[in-house]
Amino acid sequence: MSHLLRICLYNTDPEVSNELKNAIQELDFGRLVAELNEPEQLAAALHEDGINLIFFHLDPDPDPILELIEQVSTRYPELAMIAISHKTNPDAILAPMRAGCDQFVCEPINSADLASAVNRVASKRLLTPPKSRCICVTGASGGTGTTSIACNLALEIAHLANRECALVDLDLQFGDVAANFDCEPRYNLYDLAVAGSDLDRSILSSTLTKLPCKVAILSRPEMIEQQEAVTPDTIHRVIELLMGSYENTVIDVPRELSPWTAATFSHAERIFIVCQLMVPSIRHAKRYYDALLRTGVPEERLEFVVNRSDGRSGRVTVRDLEETVKKPVYACIPNDYQFVARSIDFGRPIASLDRSNPVRAAIGKMAREIISGAASQAAQQDERRGFLSRLLTK
Numbered sequence: 399m400s401h402l403l404r405i406c407l408y409n410t411d412p413e414v415s416n417e418l419k420n421a422i423q424e425l426d427f428g429r430l431v432a433e434l435n436e437p438e439q440l441a442a443a444l445h446e447d448g449i450n451l452i453f454f455h456l457d458p459d460p461d462p463i464l465e466l467i468e469q470v471s472t473r474y475p476e477l478a479m480i481a482i483s484h485k486t487n488p489d490a491i492l493a494p495m496r497a498g499c500d501q502f503v504c505e506p507i508n509s510a511d512l513a514s515a516v517n518r519v520a521s522k523r524l525l526t527p528p529k530s531r532c533i534c535v536t537g538a539s540g541g542t543g544t545t546s547i548a549c550n551l552a553l554e555i556a557h558l559a560n561r562e563c564a565l566v567d568l569d570l571q572f573g574d575v576a577a578n579f580d581c582e583p584r585y586n587l588y589d590l591a592v593a594g595s596d597l598d599r600s601i602l603s604s605t606l607t608k609l610p611c612k613v614a615i616l617s618r619p620e621m622i623e624q625q626e627a628v629t630p631d632t633i634h635r636v637i638e639l640l641m642g643s644y645e646n647t648v649i650d651v652p653r654e655l656s657p658w659t660a661a662t663f664s665h666a667e668r669i670f671i672v673c674q675l676m677v678p679s680i681r682h683a684k685r686y687y688d689a690l691l692r693t694g695v696p697e698e699r700l701e702f703v704v705n706r707s708d709g710r711s712g713r714v715t716v717r718d719l720e721e722t723v724k725k726p727v728y729a730c731i732p733n734d735y736q737f738v739a740r741s742i743d744f745g746r747p748i749a750s751l752d753r754s755n756p757v758r759a760a761i762g763k764m765a766r767e768i769i770s771g772a773a774s775q776a777a778q779q780d781e782r783r784g785f786l787s788r789l790l791t792k
């Protein structure tokens with residue numbers, strides 16, 4: 399049988415090293431590529447593309463290892479993890495599961511138990527591709543609020559999903575996603591573009607700026623002229639890698655039709671066209687929408703979001719927009735210039751300033767719909783899979 403899994407063992411007890419390694423090497427659908435006993439070694443191994451299962455031996459001192467498991471599961475949500483210990487009381491089993499392990503195997507190791515734990519992890523997590531979604535936010539006119547919505551949407555999605563959400567600034571020349579979070583990324587898209595064929599998940603992971611609010615930013619190039627190095631191929635590769643690592647990726651996309659935006663939109667589950675209730679904005683929203691349809695973007699992936707919906711003179715209404723584009727508006731974000739401008743100037747996302755602000759509430763609602771929309775799709779798939787599968791997943 400071909401080796402499907404690249405396995406790593408984290409073990410600080412030399413006395414059981416051989417026993418553990420022998421048991422793991424007996425698995426016929428995996429290959430033990432490293433045994434490690436220091437967090438730094440583990441970090442380095444995870445940077446090497448390809449490890450997809452870690453065994454954590456918890457004895458003799460579980461606490462630092464549980465802490466490590468928690469950090470690894472937050473940073474690498476796609477990794478499968480199995481805990482091993484000779485302690486089998488309920489607390490000893492629950493603690494690693496709460497920290498993020500998928501399975502628990504007790505010592506002395508029974509090879510059938512070990513194989514069945516790995517089998518279950520493999521069928522549940524590794525052999526089914528991770529569900530991931532790419533959400534694009536783009537504007538019908540300049541200054542319409544695209545970046546504010548993209549940034550706050552990523553934050554809300556990360557909060558709801560309780561997982562890191564990737565946030566990409568594709569406004570290659572004048573993007574200010576990083577400024578919205580008051581951070582100065584060390585690396586950016588340009589570094590990925592010049593990595594060429596070396597570009598892999600480990601390079602991508604070290605290029606992202608991971609913030610405590612669980613948003614991982616991939617910023618635009620530092621110098622305006624560096625945008626030339628970023629090709630549509632770079633964008634394809636970057637989004638593919640992001641979608642392999644993150645459940646959710648939000649992209650702030652500039653208002654243009656180009657090979658760059660086409661590459662981006664080809665990955666999108668949803669494309670939000672942000673507009674305001676003004677005649678030119680609505681006209682451009684319609685032109686943009688029609689052009690995207692002509693390029694082959696499926697109609698159901700395109701949605702309209704009205705920003706600053708209650709702050710205009712009232713001459714143009716949401717109804718006017720809906721009649722123009724012949725589609726219901728997906729969301730309306732209220733107007734609060736003082737508040738949004740303060741959030742941008744301080745580089746502090748809206749939710750961190752005031753969770754009850756109506757602008758934040760409207761963006762939070764969008765995030766909930768995005769996440770629950772996916773949940774209902776999954777439910778429909780379960781429905782299609784049939785009765786037995788439903789019983790098994792209960």
Ligand SMILES: Nc1ncnc2c1ncn2[C@@H]1O[C@H](COP(=O)(O)OP(=O)(O)OP(=O)(O)O)[C@@H](O)[C@H]1O
Nearest residue numbers: 540541542543544545546706732733734735738739
């Ligand atoms: N809901 C809102 N209420 C009031 N003001 C808002 C709202 N959303 C955005 N703004 C204001 O609109 C301005 C532009 O916002 P933002 O930078 O997010 O727009 P953009 O579409 O990304 O602009 P650009 O076309 O330059 O990329 C900012 O000054 C921001 O404070």
Ligand SMILES: [Mg+2]
Nearest residue numbers: 544545569574
């Ligand atoms: Mg912008």
